[in-house]
Amino acid sequence: MSKRQSIPERLGHDFLRALYHMIHTIRMYQDNNQLVRTSVSSFQNILHQLTAGGDISIVLYRSRFHLGGEKLPYRRETAVVVYNMAEFFSKRGIGSVNFLASSRDALPENIISFTRLFNDAIKYENPHQWLEQKLSEQEFTWVEISPKQDNDTTYLSESIEDNRYEKAKRMYFHAIETVKEVANKASHGMVGLRKSRRLAQNIVELIQEDEALMIGLTTLKDYDDYTYSHSVNVTLLATCLGRHIELSDLSLEHLTICGLFHDLGKVDLPKEILLKSGALTDKEWDLMKAHPFMGVRKILMLNATPSLRSRIILGPFEHHLNPDMTGYPRTLFIGHLSLIGKILRIADVYEVLTAQRGYRPISLTPDEVLRKMWGEAGKSFDTILLKRFIHMMGIYPIGSFVELSDGSIGLVMDYPDETERALPLILRLVNDETGSWQSGDLIYLADQIIKDDTDRLNIVRVIPQTKLRINPSDFFLHLK
Ligand SMILES: [Fe+2]
Ligand SMILES: [Fe+2]
Numbered sequence: 001m002s003k004r005q006s007i008p009e010r011l012g013h014d015f016l017r018a019l020y021h022m023i024h025t026i027r028m029y030q031d032n033n034q035l036v037r038t039s040v041s042s043f044q045n046i047l048h049q050l051t052a053g054g055d056i057s058i059v060l061y062r063s064r065f066h067l068g069g070e071k072l073p074y075r076r077e078t079a080v081v082v083y084n085m086a087e088f089f090s091k092r093g094i095g096s097v098n099f100l101a102s103s104r105d106a107l108p109e110n111i112i113s114f115t116r117l118f119n120d121a122i123k124y125e126n127p128h129q130w131l132e133q134k135l136s137e138q139e140f141t142w143v144e145i146s147p148k149q150d151n152d153t154t155y156l157s158e159s160i161e162d163n164r165y166e167k168a169k170r171m172y173f174h175a176i177e178t179v180k181e182v183a184n185k186a187s188h189g190m191v192g193l194r195k196s197r198r199l200a201q202n203i204v205e206l207i208q209e210d211e212a213l214m215i216g217l218t219t220l221k222d223y224d225d226y227t228y229s230h231s232v233n234v235t236l237l238a239t240c241l242g243r244h245i246e247l248s249d250l251s252l253e254h255l256t257i258c259g260l261f262h263d264l265g266k267v268d269l270p271k272e273i274l275l276k277s278g279a280l281t282d283k284e285w286d287l288m289k290a291h292p293f294m295g296v297r298k299i300l301m302l303n304a305t306p307s308l309r310s311r312i313i314l315g316p317f318e319h320h321l322n323p324d325m326t327g328y329p330r331t332l333f334i335g336h337l338s339l340i341g342k343i344l345r346i347a348d349v350y351e352v353l354t355a356q357r358g359y360r361p362i363s364l365t366p367d368e369v370l371r372k373m374w375g376e377a378g379k380s381f382d383t384i385l386l387k388r389f390i391h392m393m394g395i396y397p398i399g400s401f402v403e404l405s406d407g408s409i410g411l412v413m414d415y416p417d418e419t420e421r422a423l424p425l426i427l428r429l430v431n432d433e434t435g436s437w438q439s440g441d442l443i444y445l446a447d448q449i450i451k452d453d454t455d456r457l458n459i460v461r462v463i464p465q466t467k468l469r470i471n472p473s474d475f476f477l478h479l480k
Contacts, residue, residue: 007050012067013078015050015058018043020081023088026115040108051101059096060089060148074164074210077416080425083442092118092127095148103142114140165478168213171202172220175232179260180225183267186298193257193304200256204249207239212398212414212425215240216476219399221355227266227274230351235259237347241385244392254308258315258340262348265295265316289328292317315340319348322380342382346389349373349380354399356466365462366397395422399472401463402426405456409463410443411475420446426459427475437470439478 022039029036050056050068059066063086066072072082089095106114117134121127128147135143178199185191207214218233238259242252266274269291273284280288295316299309318334318341321327325334337345353369364372370390377383396402400412410426417423428440448456465472 006070007068009073009075011046011049012065012070012072013075013081015046015067016065016072016085017078017081018046019058020085020088022111023115023119026112027119031109031112036112037108040111044106044108044111047099048104051099051104055098055100057096057098060086060094079414079416080442080444080447087441090148092121092131093148094118094121094128094131094145096146098144098146100142100144106142110140110142113138114143164210164213165476168206168210168217169477171199171206172217172232175199175203175235175260176228179228179231179264182261182302183264183298186264186301191302193302193308196257196260197253200253200260203235203239203256204243204252207236207243207252211240211243212416213476215393215398216413217473218351219354219471219476220473222471226355227263230355231260231263233351233355234262234344234347237351237389238343241343241347241389241392244388245385254311255315255340255343257312258344259347261295261299261312262316262319262344263291263295264298265291265293268294289320292320293329314338315344317341319344321345323382324379327380337382342385346373346381346386350389350393365464366393366400367395367462370397391421394424396424396459396462398424399476401429401465401468401470401472403460403463404428404443405458405460408440409437409468411472413442413476416444417446423448429470429475437468439475 018039022036022043025033025035025039047056056068057066059069064071065082065085074082114135117131117138121131124130128145131145135145178196182191182196203214214236218236220233221229235256236259239252239256242255247255269287273280273287276284296313299313299316302309304312315338317329318337320329321331321334321337321341322345323337323342325331325336350369350373353364353372354366370393373381373386374390377386394412394415396412398412398414402410402412404410404426408428408430410428412424413427414425415421415423416425423445426443426445428443429437430440432438443457445458448458
């Protein structure tokens with residue numbers, strides 16, 4: 001392959017988006033429709049720019065597109081387009097489309113005919129073969145297609161997919177191990193904070209890159225001991241909230257460490273108390289109420305600079321205190337809660353109420369949890385922060401299962417548009433023949449707005465997780 005100038009990332013995404021819109025409008029309307037004309041002309045416009053340096057190939061490899069030999073990086077705004085285009089190529093057994101430089105001279109009618117053939121190929125037993133034959137019969141000299149070949153890495157600059165899910169999973173499990181290590185060793189005075197700080201920086205970075213995935217990860221509730229996964233989940237939720245109120249990177253790092261360490265004091269509590277399903281006795285309750293204080297004792301034993309230590313003590317101490325200073329531990333020394341304390345309080349309660357544990361089956365769906373919390377705004381939670389938290393999680397919080405108007409079931413994955421918190425990106429789930437749920441297509445509800453009322457999809461209701469017996473985190477991590 002000849003060396004060509006690398007393609008600007010935005011142009012690559014615009015090209016894929018234009019191709020996607022063109023395919024869809026051509027499928028829905030006739031050739032002379034104005035929408036078809038516009039979509040073809042936008043496509044040609046970008047094709048013109050791309051082929052200025054010669055032929056341009058678009059290759060699907062391991063669910064990712066490569067344009068001119070370079071992988072198109074993941075971008076949240078185009079995730080739906082990429083996903084659906086990957087499906088479109090895969091279902092037709094097509095691995096790549098090569099637009100030759102001569103495609104610059106193709107007439108709009110030619111582009112439309114090619115797109116119709118590409119669309120129709122799905123009706124035939126061997127779509128790729130059928131399409132190839134049609135292209136040669138009708139003398140399409142400006143475009144070439146190749147079958148899907150996932151094992152062929154020769155034409156790619158990169159053979160190993162750097163997987164964002166792998167990165168997220170590694171971080172999550174590393175965080176669990178770190179909290180565990182600190183919890184078990186802190187009392188012996190052997191633990192420094194270098195590792196935790198590096199982890200915190202990594203978490204902050206991942207949240208800045210891929211917030212929805214991080215929120216999705218917090219649906220992982222039963223990895224290892226609940227106290228550890230709870231601590232990591234609270235950390236992720238709290239740091240996401242910190243990002244939404246535009247805390248500096250350094251403050252986010254401190255907030256992350258506070259999240260990881262907020263329940264260190266629980267680790268030494270007897271399991272019978274932590275897992276008790278009935279009411280605690282007075283003595284047990286006294287022990288429970290001491291855990292923020294015990295946690296701070298551990299933090300004080302860490303080998304950290306006095307300035308860092310002073311920044312990570314208050315939050316864990318305050319995380320069960322309410323803005324009106326009720327809650328525990330009772331204290332006369334503090335007049336009002338710190339920002340980190342208030343953030344942790346919100347993340348902590350949301351996490352606990354959405355978790356299912358053996359002794360306490362989930363009774364509330366995530367949106368009901370938010371409503372319940374909103375009922376306590378001002379009393380148990382800082383009102384402004386809680387409002388920001390609810391906005392961040394969306395009307396149907398990320399990780400909720402929903403029933404759609406066509407009767408299918410979906411999982412809320414993201415709210416790609418910051419200003420539109422009622423129209424999520426939904427992964428439709430399909431029940432395979434063994435009765436287990438698998439990933440289906442991705443639907444962005446904001447795209448549904450343009451459709452007429454009859455075939456427009458919307459959310460009918462939220463479904464309790466216990467009803468489906470599936471773990472949302474499997475889908476966020478692409479395990480299904
Ligand atoms: Fe706690
Ligand atoms: Fe907690």
